[in-house]
Amino acid sequence: MKSRFQGMRTLAAGAAAGAMTAFWGAAAFANDLIGQPTPGGIDLQPGVTPLRHDAIFFHNAVLLPIITAITLFVLGLLVWVIVRYNKRANPVPARWSHNTPIEVIWTLVPVLILVFIAIFSFKLLFAYHDMPKPDLTVKATGYQWYWGYEYPDQEVSEFVSNILPEEEARARGVPFRLAATEPMVVPVNTNVRVLVTGADVIHAFAVPSFGVITDAIPGRVNETWFRAERVGTYYGNCRELCGVDHAFMPIEVRVVSRADFNAWVARKGGKPPAPTPTTLNAIGNAGGAANTPPNAAAAGQPASAVTSANNPAAAPPQGAPAAAATPSSPAAPAATTQPAPSAPAAH
């Protein structure tokens, strides 16, 4: 998938931005660990998903230069006032107040800066929201204090992923407090939808190198997605203070080849994914229907109806009707209004 900022990169490539990016980029990627924090590191964790690349670009090339420039500008003003207008240097202060041009400038310029940031920010937000058709669905449930992973389409029932004990982590040479007893396993270059929920209190599913963080709320299913570009092990944590062992419920995601994933599914007693879309994929179609109106009219309606009628267990009662109803309601009027104008046109 290409970066969504491809066109805008040139727009933002001011001299300052370019220099900052080069500096931060060189410093960051020289020896950063992939998929886990680097001791002593100061930059964001490197990404392995398209959205994470965009988020890092947004931070390093857009936000950071703007913040730096504003901070230096304000510092300069302060120093100038302190040096030039202190009591000794300027014993007789001016008596005037108000200056219309300067007041217009200091109102307009911040607004323009915010609008400029918003262009990138909203684009990124929409990109996160527009989940492509998922190839795999994993349900991640937060418990006090561990994670449970379930693969409904592969019929892999929920298994528990605990923190790996310290001695075992050291023996295996994996990071303690990040490694888990059983990782979540996903294939590489695959659109993975994660359904996130909580079983007891609010947790949050977060994997920095994927750029995802989603609250796990009891009685509600949130969803997020990622598409990992390279094989490897990627770590995350619960990101919502959820009790005394909040710091000890790590997330370990292992991205493997498609063949390895199928082998893993077989080991877990699941079945290979069906080539035909399942009811859960149909929810995905309905979920993405807002962006593709033709699909919504053709497939969204029946699919969401099938889901709620035949497979109520696939998604909890609160999430499913909301997700199914939202896209189909704009589609329904569109379908009914469509024939009306075309009928007079035929005469």
Ligand SMILES: [Cu+2]
């Ligand atoms: Cu938690």
